[in-house]
């Protein structure tokens with residue numbers, strides 16, 4: 001595809017009705033759900049969490065503790081499900097792989113010079129390959145927002161294609177790697193807070209899906225605004241329409257600033273009402289969050305016992 005064709009396609013997409021998208025997201029956010037459905041929603045949300053630590057001060061000890069938490073979120077209640085994945089920087093992948101081996105919990109790693117995306121392409125691909133080689137099952141790449149905003153869509157498209165190729169495993173390490181030599185799924189982060197308009201979010205969604213993204217993700221969590229309901233609505237419409245057109249399903253991951261059970265449930269309602277119930281599984285929908293899990297656990301316990309445990313009851317995220 002040429003740069004001109006790609007540009008014509010992306011600019012030919014219908015514009016997003018900004019007021020309509022915001023009103024619809026706000027309306028869905030007011031839906032209340034019954035107590036029994038709430039218990040199910042909390043457990044579903046736990047299974048969708050990409051439990052994240054992306055700090056310069058991360059240590060192997062902190063990552064191991066987070067993995068233990070993801071495997072057994074509430075040591076006092078074995079009925080609590082596991083999270084979907086632990087999300088870490090590439091140099092922490094081996095530690096997470098070791099801690100999660102055989103559990104089915106994924107190891108997601110940010111790559112391509114996260115969070116800015118500002119590095120030569122070779123460095124970004126090396127970053128990705130290192131994480132995949134260390135056993136990451138999922139790669140969360142950032143797009144080059146500068147190129148996107150300058151209208152250089154082909155550059156962004158080609159970076160996604162190249163990163164997807166780098167996600168394919170290049171060697172099998174005796175089955176030791178969490179990804180079992182099958183390579184990693186690719187999540188493409190837009191940093192929607194920097195894309196300015198909903199039209200840009202829709203264009204980025206179609207661009208990433210056409211380039212081979214397995215998931216599209218709102219934000220790095222490093223800038224504000226991070227995930228919002230209307231932005232996620234636009235992305236959910238895109239994956240719905242893309243499946244109708246191509247038959248291929250793409251997942252969605254809002255990330256950044258999602259901290260409460262109330263917020264998580266709003267996202268689940270939005271998924272159900274926009275993309276549809278097929279997306280209501282951790283295979284197709286994730287919540288990227290560093291501190292949401294504790295609130296889900298507190299609300300879960302409160303529903304089950306009637307007693308509010310308070311944040312000190314659970315280990316820190």
Ligand SMILES: O=C[C@H](O)COP(=O)(O)O
Nearest residue numbers: 221255256257288289290
């Ligand atoms: O991908 C997840 C985000 O980096 C976490 O953001 P958060 O700390 O606002 O939950």
